[in-house]
Amino acid sequence: MKNETGAMIEFKLNGRWVKSCGVPEARLLDILRDEFSLSGPKEGCGEGECGACSVFVNGRLVASCIVPLISVSGGEVMTIEGFSQTEHYRILEQCFDEAGAVQCGFCTPGMILASHALLCERPDPTDEQIREGLSGNLCRCTGYNMIVDAVRMAAQKGKGLW
């Protein structure tokens, strides 16, 4: 959807300032995927229930399918593409591997971002707290346990990082 007024919406995307031609009410998910060719955030439900579209907006984990473009104006957006450049990602990714937490992979970027979000809030979480932190992300392949294992491992391995 092109913004007819010509006013561009500016925000920081994965560390760089960008300008979007989208309309203010466009879904952030569509802007990221279609305008900025970032296919990491995915549409699993379009209703904010599955977490496959997860991104960080101003450091907070959100479902980009229910976030309008205008709300990120002047703010910072980070997708899995940006996050995968960080040290936090490296540890999470290693732990996801060791724990066998990746199967079809569709939930994985969202799960990794959610894992980071929950570790930022609680660097040393209990299993209960890990499960609560992941409760906004649906996985149909793993039954969650190996993802919980991965986060627990990352909390251990990443001592001091979160």
Place this chain on the structure above:
Amino acid sequence: MKRDISCPVKKVDHDDKSCGKATYTADLDIEGLLYGRLYRSPVASGTVQSVVIPELPESYYCITADDIPGENIVKIIKDDQPIFADKEVNYIGEPILMVVGPDRKVLGDIIDKIDLTIDEKPACLTLQDAILNREKQTLVSYKFGITRNTFDDFENKAAQVIEETFESGLQEQLYLEPQAMVATYDEAEGVTVRGSMQCPYYVKNAIESTMAETPDRVRIIQETTGGAFGGKEDFPSMMGSHVAVAAKVSGHPVLLTFDRSEDMLYTTKRHPAYIEYKTCLDKDGMIEAMAITIYLDGGANEGLSSVVLQRALINCIGVYRIANISVEGYVLKTNNVPNGAFRGFGAPQGIAGIESHFTHIARRLGIDPVDFKKRYLVTEGDPTATAGCFHEPVLMDTMLDDLLKDKGYYELKEKFKSFNSTSSRYKKGIGTSLFLHGCGFTGSGERDHIKAVALLEKSADDVVSIRIANVDMGQGLFTTMSKIVAEVLDVDYRRINFPFPDTKYAPNSGPTVASRTVMIVGRLLERAAKRLKDEWVSGKAQQVEEHYVHIDQIPWDEEKFTGDAYPAYSWGINMVEVSVDTVSGMVSLESIDGLFDIGKAIDETIIKGQIDGGVIQGIGYGYLENMKTIDGRILQKSISDYGPPGAMDTVEIKSRLYDNPYANGPFGAKGAGELTLIGGAPAVKEAIEDALDLDFYEIPVTPEKIIERLYAK
């Protein structure tokens, strides 16, 4: 010293999936891409009188049955599924036409303005109605075992006759990546279809028919698939047909994908089942004879239903040995969304039913269900339900004894009984399920229909590539198959190249279904690798092809429904502990144990993933996942409406593998993909029944059903 193949390795596609680089079908960047959107029937049964399309803006197209070059039939098993319903519609949501264009919002506007005149006809909307009208509604049926007349003799002489039913509902696969298919058409080359799928050759077969093209002009390529569980077994053939026709008409690549609600409302689901049991007991409470009738709701067309029914029937007495069984099964047509494959494919229904029945008999006789079930456990050499034979060792006795001992099962049961007697609000219970799953395509499928072929290619610079049609849909096939080949060739598994299945280069090794891929296709690759190793010439391009060799023991007879239905079986035991809140009806999972014999793990971590995922899907089917229709309309169209397990619903699954190498499987491996789902529902149901000291006759055992029963008491 060489590591055992079972030792886990990093999955070959781990990195790309983790960082978001893995490309799923909707991620493909295709120039000139147009989108498709289906216009669907609003009624369950009717005759179309007219369809008036609004004037289409430039670059928009309307694709109808008239545009189909071939027959307006999706080639699956029976020719009863139209690509576009042009005269008769048989279910709400049946595709009538497709609108194609560059802007999805505009497509929606066009669809809203389509004017349909349709004469509604009476519809058959429930399984119960279909059963009452069995003569008219039966799509397919089978009978085997003793006749009903012979059974009646047993009934007349029996000391006790126990009669009851079991009902199970729809289950939605809920793969996280919605269905997606994209086609391009080129006058010179023909049609290429890419997409999220399990069976490239099923799609190829269908598209050759749809487009009236020769095999060399139809190319199918699988893209990264975000979960499938059977939901992408036959369904892609219809979608593939839609986009192939649209690509030819429009001269552009066309992508068809669904949002979650469309996917939930209109794609194939697990067949609802209604099962009748009548069991004759002698004066000692031993089972003398059993009559079983299985009814499956096939929905509006047959699809894969005949094979689903076959599996349900073959598994109708699960892991038990019952001398005299009289079995009948029916797939009934209703004007509901057609049902299809979902992990287990009829076995979850059949086994949840027999486990439920056995548990109820046990409870009625005052015997612990586990002790009762133990009496009938098959062992090596016993006949199967279809007069085949369990030719391989059966470890179930050992597995069960180990589990009972490790859990302190009997003490635990006493502890819960004690707890329940003093706890008024929360009740604890424990349930056990014993189950099996036949590996490979049912009956004579491998021998007569599939005849799998696998290919190993070695390039001139000594790079070995796997060329098979089987897909990785999350179960780690890229990794397991690479490991098998690498192990034989004695190289690192990462050196094996396994490109996405592409029918241009890969022979037909059969569909990725029926827990067949590792056991059957893996075996072909193992043999191919051995030959390649023997014939290896460095610096030379080489190819080794292997063909499936069927080893008949007791040959399957399709007519009589007798013989070995499968070459091998995998086995499992689940034990689930729950706590039930009698105020809200909510069930909490407290503990889950799973014991499995899958022959040999090609990768222990991948198997653990299959166990964890499958068990949770099975348990969800038993108490959480609820999908119903009213007047031909599915009521649940969002994830939260449907209620799949979330991270807070699940608990750690304590699992254990028992090695039982199968001589005809690669490194002894049998199938595992579906086995792990089968035990979940019966185990959690039995746990709830144990906690509440009540019998239930259906799944899912939802809070509403629990409250109804508690207050009806």
